Amino acid sequence: xxxxxxxxxxxxxxxxxxxxxxxxxxxxxxxxxxxxxxxxxxxxxxxxxxxxxxxxxxxxxxxxxxxxxxxxxxxxxxxxxxxxxxxxxxxxxxxxxxxxxxxxxxxxxxxxxxxxxxxxxxxxxxxxxxxxxxxxxxxxxxxxxxxxxxxxxxxxxxxxxxxxxxxxxxxxxxxxxxxxxxxxxxxxxxxxxxxxxxxxxxxxxxxxxxxxxxxxxxxxxxxxxxxxxxxxxx
Amino acid sequence: xxxxxxxxxxxxxxxxxxxxxxxxxxxxxxxxxxxxxxxxxxxxxxxxxxxxxxxxxxxxxxxxxxxxxxxxxxxxxxxxxxxxxxxxxxxxxxxxxxxxxxxxxxxxxxxxxxxxxxxxxxxxxxxx
Numbered sequence: 001x002x003x004x005x006x007x008x009x010x011x012x013x014x015x016x017x018x019x020x021x022x023x024x025x026x027x028x029x030x031x032x033x034x035x036x037x038x039x040x041x042x043x044x045x046x047x048x049x050x051x052x053x054x055x056x057x058x059x060x061x062x063x064x065x066x067x068x069x070x071x072x073x074x075x076x077x078x079x080x081x082x083x084x085x086x087x088x089x090x091x092x093x094x095x096x097x098x099x100x101x102x103x104x105x106x107x108x109x110x111x112x113x114x115x116x117x118x119x120x121x122x123x124x125x126x127x128x129x130x131x132x133x134x135x136x137x138x139x140x141x142x143x144x145x146x147x148x149x150x151x152x153x154x155x156x157x158x159x160x161x162x163x164x165x166x167x168x169x170x171x172x173x174x175x176x177x178x179x180x181x182x183x184x185x186x187x188x189x190x191x192x193x194x195x196x197x198x199x200x201x202x203x204x205x206x207x208x209x210x211x212x213x214x215x216x217x218x219x220x221x222x223x224x225x226x227x228x229x230x231x232x233x234x
Numbered sequence: 235x236x237x238x239x240x241x242x243x244x245x246x247x248x249x250x251x252x253x254x255x256x257x258x259x260x261x262x263x264x265x266x267x268x269x270x271x272x273x274x275x276x277x278x279x280x281x282x283x284x285x286x287x288x289x290x291x292x293x294x295x296x297x298x299x300x301x302x303x304x305x306x307x308x309x310x311x312x313x314x315x316x317x318x319x320x321x322x323x324x325x326x327x328x329x330x331x332x333x334x335x336x337x338x339x340x341x342x343x344x345x346x347x348x349x350x351x352x353x354x355x356x357x358x359x360x361x362x
Contacts, residue, residue, distance in 0.1 A: 058247045066254065144258075148344060151254050155341040158245040159319055162290070203244065203290035208319035208340070216321035216339045217346065223326040224337050228357075 030185045033178050040175035044168040051161040058157040061150070069147045076140045083133060093120050159210045166206030238263040240282035242273040242299065243317075244291040248340075252286060252317065255344045259351070270294025274302065277309065284351070289318035289329070300332040313354045317342055 097116060209216070239256055241264060243249045253264050265280045267273035269291040276282070285303065287296040294302070296316055303309040314334045318325070321339040329337055335354045338346060 055245075055247055059250065062247065062250045062254070066250075069254075148254070148258055151251050152341065152343060154247060155251055158243075158248045159340060161245065162319060203292055203295070205290055205319040207322070209321070210341060212341070219323065220321060220326045220337045220339050223323060224330065227327070227330040 026185070030182065033182050033185070037175050037178035037182065040171055040178075043171055047164045047168045047171075051164050054157050055161065058154050062154060065147050065151050069144055072140050072144050072147075076137075076144075079133070079136060079140065093117075156210045159208045162204035162208040163206065165204035166208075169204075169206075236263055237261055237284055238265065238280075238282045240265045240267060240273060240276060240285045241287075242267045242270065242285065242291070242296065243288040244268050245288070248288065248317075252347075255342075255347050256286075258344055259348050261351075270296065270299035270302070273299055283312070284354075285312055285314045287314065287316055287334075289316060289320050289325075296334075297329065297332045300329070300334050304333045311358070313358055315350055315354060317347075 094117065097120070239261055241249050241252045241256070243252065246268075249266050249268075253266065256264055265276050265282055267276045270287075271293045273285070273287065274294075277285075285299075287299055289296040296318065300314050300316070303312055303314065315336050315338065316329050316334045317338040317340060318329075319340045326337050335357065336350045338350055
């Protein structure tokens with residue numbers, strides 16, 4: 001009997017000790033939750049700042065790309081003018097030679113007409129100049145295409161910005177769960193740092209994807225096609 | 235009549251990219267708006283012959299804009315092209331129900347944009 005009482009006393013002692021050990025642990029858990037919940041608004045805010053920073057950087061890049069494209073467009077126009085003036089010059093030279101050769105003084109030179117044309121044209125019609133013009137034209141076209149591709153790739157900013165807003169919303173829902181857990185810890189007592197309602201900085205699509213794979217577009221095209229088919233037959 | 239595009243997107247980046255792509259395709263007349271409400275104001279004040287709109291936008295989203303246009307006699311036949319990140323089957327169906335003419339899933343390419351504009355214009359011509 002006394003043995004039993006002794007055992008129960010020991011158990012109670014152990015239990016009390018366990019409670020003594022557990023309370024600070026629970027207090028630590030509570031503080032950790034409070035700390036984590038408190039950090040979340042900062043995390044959301046940082047995500048929002050990242051979005052803003054990438055948007056302004058993207059706009060700066062787009063400004064530069066536009067500026068460069070405009071410069072190339074102007075250079076392309078200038079190149080066209082140069083080509084047109086060369087054609088005009090050639091035409092004038094041919095006409096002048098023809099007139100010259102039709103005069104009595106030109107009869108002797110008539111048999112050398114083609115040779116003369118070659119000599120005159122060699123000053124501005126050599127194959128190197130021709131090649132250079134062609135290469136410059138190609139360079140302008142490919143560079144402008146490359147600039148357009150850079151601009152198009154920058155859609156990634158809009159897509160990732162939407163993903164970030166989606167992530168911020170998930171983080172905020174976790175925060176709300178944490179506040180609820182805190183309230184349970186505090187036995188329903190008012191928690192000073194009340195959970196703030198999350199207001200997304202922009203509308204978003206959490207499933208936004210930056211992918212060049214054509215499947216999503218092809219699938220959309222098929223739905224549009226079927227829809228239009230049905231509409232046509234109505 | 236010269237084409238005049240109205241590009242509606244809350245993302246400044248996207249608006250700039252779409253406008254650049256349109257210009258590279260030879261469409262110089264472009265007006266911009268950052269949501270459906272602003273788009274309606276711009277339509278009234280500056281006019282437009284073709285609307286390119288995003289879906290997710292504050293104030294008035296692309297779907298509501300499309301519904302508004304279709305319910306308004308003045309704009310009921312205006313071509314509408316939706317460019318959005320939403321690529322699920324249900325999304326496309328919802329957009330078609332809101333009577334957009336065609337649908338592009340972001341990220342788009344200038345070639346894809348050109349094809350869709352031409353397809354829409356062809357359909358509109360046939361109807362006219």
